[in-house]
Amino acid sequence: MLKLDAIEMREIRLPLKQPFVTASGVQDCRRILLLEISARTGETAWSECVAQETPHYSPETIDTAWFAIREWFVPALKGHDIHAPSDILIPLRVFRGHRMAKAALEMACWNLEAQRTDTSLATLLGGTQRRVPAGIAIGMQPEESMLVERVQDSLGQGYRNVKIKIGPGADVRCVEAIRSGIGADVPLSVDANASYTLADIELLRTLDTYGLTMIEQPLAQDDLVRHAALQAQLSTPVCLDESITGPDRVEDMVRLRSGRVVNVKPGRVGGLSAAISIHNVCRKSRLDAWVGGMLETGIGRAYNVALASLPGFTLPGDLSPSSRYWACDIVQPEWTMSPDGFVEAPWDRTGLGVEVDRSRIDDLTCRLERLVW
Numbered sequence: 094m095l096k097l098d099a100i101e102m103r104e105i106r107l108p109l110k111q112p113f114v115t116a117s118g119v120q121d122c123r124r125i126l127l128l129e130i131s132a133r134t135g136e137t138a139w140s141e142c143v144a145q146e147t148p149h150y151s152p153e154t155i156d157t158a159w160f161a162i163r164e165w166f167v168p169a170l171k172g173h174d175i176h177a178p179s180d181i182l183i184p185l186r187v188f189r190g191h192r193m194a195k196a197a198l199e200m201a202c203w204n205l206e207a208q209r210t211d212t213s214l215a216t217l218l219g220g221t222q223r224r225v226p227a228g229i230a231i232g233m234q235p236e237e238s239m240l241v242e243r244v245q246d247s248l249g250q251g252y253r254n255v256k257i258k259i260g261p262g263a264d265v266r267c268v269e270a271i272r273s274g275i276g277a278d279v280p281l282s283v284d285a286n287a288s289y290t291l292a293d294i295e296l297l298r299t300l301d302t303y304g305l306t307m308i309e310q311p312l313a314q315d316d317l318v319r320h321a322a323l324q325a326q327l328s329t330p331v332c333l334d335e336s337i338t339g340p341d342r343v344e345d346m347v348r349l350r351s352g353r354v355v356n357v358k359p360g361r362v363g364g365l366s367a368a369i370s371i372h373n374v375c376r377k378s379r380l381d382a383w384v385g386g387m388l389e390t391g392i393g394r395a396y397n398v399a400l401a402s403l404p405g406f407t408l409p410g411d412l413s414p415s416s417r418y419w420a421c422d423i424v425q426p427e428w429t430m431s432p433d434g435f436v437e438a439p440w441d442r443t444g445l446g447v448e449v450d451r452s453r454i455d456d457l458t459c460r461l462e463r464l465v466w
């Protein structure tokens with residue numbers, strides 16, 4: 094049983110090596126909420142809340158997560174025993190939404206449990222893959238020639254899949270430039286972050302002719318019905334990201350045939366327990382699944398790599414090495430990728446399998462609050 098003692102919330106600011114551009118905006122620095130939870134038995138666990146600075150990807154932000162944890166979640170958890178990591182969510186069921194804030198708490202409990210049982214997080218989650226294939230997400234570029242160059246460069250680095258961000262005005266021409274410049278058979282996906290409607294069907298049908306691995310979240314985040322209508326007209330698999338907020342939504346997706354691939358992000362679905370349940374539904378229903386990324390630091394990356402080692406993750410995860418985003422990560426060793434595009438799940442190390450660089454985090458901290466259970 095886990096007996097929690099205290100929680101420290103910190104905000105750090107980590108500049109990205111290059112600005113990341115999507116259909117919803119530009120990011121050049123990440124404001125990141127880190128949690129450090131201590132147990133009465135002496136273990137401490139770091140976790141990362143993936144909420145962004147603004148409510149573009151989801152309604153949550155780093156500031157709403159900070160508020161929810163301090164004002165509602167920690168007071169509600171006082172006096173509750175935690176027998177299994179997901180138990181921390183039981184007293185939080187009365188609070189709707191705020192999945193990324195809840196996930197940060199729940200994921201830390203998995204880490205504490207791994208330490209308590211002296212096992213790796215990957216083993217504790219049920220992982221079986223020791224080497225996890227990695228894909229890369231490339232943001233929008235000012236010119237198509239730059240995009241082609243970046244895709245070429247990524248393939249040269251060994252990435253097993255390349256995903257480009259698309260949006261109205263930066264879609265078919267980008268895909269055409271890559272296909273004609275690099276080749277018709279390189280593994281390529283597109284992610285629209287919900288920026289189209291069924292009125293764009295002709296454009297989406299054109300994208301369907303390029304042999305893409307998937308078209309990710311073309312339509313609105315809360316709409317499974319229109320995604321089903323779209324999937325019926327496309328041979329390219331539709332992948333859902335923003336639409337999948339929990340295991341029930343994947344079951345609905347299966348029933349409605351809203352797509353054939355799921356991008357699983359533990360933060361988006363409320364934690365690792367929900368992510369594992371979604372993985373299980375995908376496996377049973379023969380949907381492809383992969384672990385997505387949210388521009389995490391090496392702490393969030395450690396959780397994603399452990400999750401991606403489960404057997405039902407059939408496509409490369411968004412698991413770029415630390416050096417892709419950050420001049421210097423906050424973990425040691427930094428995450429790296431082999432020349433053939435695989436990340437090693439650290440099976441032989443307890444917990445996350447990486448050391449958190451506390452002094453670097455101290456240097457980067459701009460807000461700190463300690464809450465006692």
Ligand code: MG
Pocket residue numbers: 284286309310334335356385
């Ligand atoms: Mg996406």
